[in-house]
Amino acid sequence: MDKGEQLHLDKLFEKLLKARKIFKNKEVLRHSYTPKDLPHRHEQIETLAQILVPVLRGETPSNIFVYGKTGTGKTVTVKFVTEELKKISKKYNIPVDVIYINCEITDTHYRVLANIVNHFKHETGIEVPLVGWPTDEVYAKLKQVIDMKERFVIIVLDEIDKLVKKSGDEVLYSLTRINTELKRAKVSVIGISNDLKFKEYLDPRVLSSLSEEEVVFPPYDANQLRDILMQRAEEAFYPGVLDEGVIPLCAALAAREHGDARKALDLLRVAGEIAEREGADKVTESHVWKAQEKIEQDMMEEVIKTLPLQSKVLLYAIVLLDENGDLPANTGEVYSVYRDLCEYIDLEPLTQRRISDLINELDMLGIINAKVVSKGRYGRTKEIRLNVTPYKIRNVFRYDYTIQPLLAISLKSEQRRLI
Numbered sequence: 001m002d003k004g005e006q007l008h009l010d011k012l013f014e015k016l017l018k019a020r021k022i023f024k025n026k027e028v029l030r031h032s033y034t035p036k037d038l039p040h041r042h043e044q045i046e047t048l049a050q051i052l053v054p055v056l057r058g059e060t061p062s063n064i065f066v067y068g069k070t071g072t073g074k075t076v077t078v079k080f081v082t083e084e085l086k087k088i089s090k091k092y093n094i095p096v097d098v099i100y101i102n103c104e105i106t107d108t109h110y111r112v113l114a115n116i117v118n119h120f121k122h123e124t125g126i127e128v129p130l131v132g133w134p135t136d137e138v139y140a141k142l143k144q145v146i147d148m149k150e151r152f153v154i155i156v157l158d159e160i161d162k163l164v165k166k167s168g169d170e171v172l173y174s175l176t177r178i179n180t181e182l183k184r185a186k187v188s189v190i191g192i193s194n195d196l197k198f199k200e201y202l203d204p205r206v207l208s209s210l211s212e213e214e215v216v217f218p219p220y221d222a223n224q225l226r227d228i229l230m231q232r233a234e235e236a237f238y239p240g241v242l243d244e245g246v247i248p249l250c251a252a253l254a255a256r257e258h259g260d261a262r263k264a265l266d267l268l269r270v271a272g273e274i275a276e277r278e279g280a281d282k283v284t285e286s287h288v289w290k291a292q293e294k295i296e297q298d299m300m301e302e303v304i305k306t307l308p309l310q311s312k313v314l315l316y317a318i319v320l321l322d323e324n325g326d327l328p329a330n331t332g333e334v335y336s337v338y339r340d341l342c343e344y345i346d347l348e349p350l351t352q353r354r355i356s357d358l359i360n361e362l363d364m365l366g367i368i369n370a371k372v373v374s375k376g377r378y379g380r381t382k383e384i385r386l387n388v389t390p391y392k393i394r395n396v397f398r399y400d401y402t403i404q405p406l407l408a409i410s411l412k413s414e415q416r417r418l419i
């Protein structure tokens with residue numbers, strides 16, 4: 001290694017060493033971390049504790065339906081209370097099992113039941129495969145393993161709306177009635193949802209048994225978010241690292257988006273990461289603004305990734321026009337490039353009318369800007385512009401095999417012909 005390189009490495013190490021001083025423990029800012037206290041959720045904690053306390057007296061608690069917008073602390077609060085319940089029930093020698101199921105992942109009747117059976121596999125030696133058995137048989141197994149001894153089983157179904165939308169409410173019907181078929185064990189269900197309309201999907205009988213008790217989580221305001229961030233920041237950052245305005249700014253930005261604590265924590269963590277990468281010794285408000293932009297861009301990439309193929313081709317047509325210096329363009333101009341692209345990959349093109357709808361969708365998602373302008377006596381037309389850089393979109397498409405074949409194509413300047 002020559003001297004120049006050595007010097008360079010020295011500097012790099014020094015910079016990295018300095019950068020490490022920002023975070024004392026970054027894990028504290030992750031979504032999965034459960035803090036020791038949950039500011040501004042004491043009322044909900046107490047309500048949940050009151051509903052669950054019958055367990056300690058040997059009585060079955062009511063089923064609970066927990067709802068509130070995203071990032072209002074539903075999951076963390078339910079986990080916090082059920083963990084405490086487990087601890088205290090041990091003290092009183094009452095067997096309590098809490099089974100936490102995220103229904104975004106475990107989203108079928110069969111898988112929910114299998115998951116519950118498999119929770120007890122260390123104790124029972126019984127394991128159900130994740131596919132293949134008749135559902136009735138899994139349900140019979142579930143009753144058998146649960147009822148092997150006297151115990152309380154609390155089943156937490158997080159994002160329960162996803163399960164019901166995908167697979168109906170049959171599993172809820174079974175689980176909320178299971179106690180009539182058990183001799184020793186007692187089951188209660190805690191359903192969590194951030195979709196307030198979800199109740200409309202439920203059979204009234206299921207709804208009435210699931211929501212014997214309801215606990216609502218209102219959105220946080222900026223002051224409450226500030227308290228939550230302060231508490232987490234104390235453990236996450238070294239003292240004096242955060243500029244005074246950082247936490248209030250993260251709180252204010254997240255409060256604007258329906259009081260989402262997850263968003264507030266993300267802003268704080270990403271701002272810290274950006275400061276660290278820059279080798280700064282303090283996190284400033286400008287890092288928070290950069291974090292806001294990065295999070296928005298990342299979300300935008302996610303949205304682009306999940307667009308249907310027709311919209312991706314349409315978006316790529318707009319990218320090509322942009323790269324050719326032809327934006328703003330109108331619907332007709334975009335349509336003509338889109339149609340040529342479809343031909344190139346043997347895709348049946350949609351009608352111009354349908355493409356006009358897809359343009360509106362891309363506009364609503366914030367990927368493009370489609371403004372209707374009046375052209376005087378020539379009527380009205382749409383002016384289409386990109387809101388994301390062509391470079392970013394190409395980057396997302398690079399890993400997408402459905403659209404990849406188009407990436408080598410560009411427009412030939414004036415005629416706008418594909419080359």
Ligand SMILES: Nc1ncnc2c1ncn2[C@@H]1O[C@H](COP(=O)(O)OP(=O)(O)OP(=O)(O)O)[C@@H](O)[C@H]1O
Pocket residue numbers: 029030031032033034035037038039040041068069070071072073074075076077193194228261262265
């Ligand atoms: N009162 C609070 N104190 C400390 N941290 C909190 C509080 N409320 C929420 N959080 C944190 O905010 C993040 C989001 O909370 P949580 O996952 O519980 O939200 P949620 O309401 O379940 O959201 P979703 O409906 O999107 O699942 C987590 O990291 C959690 O630790």
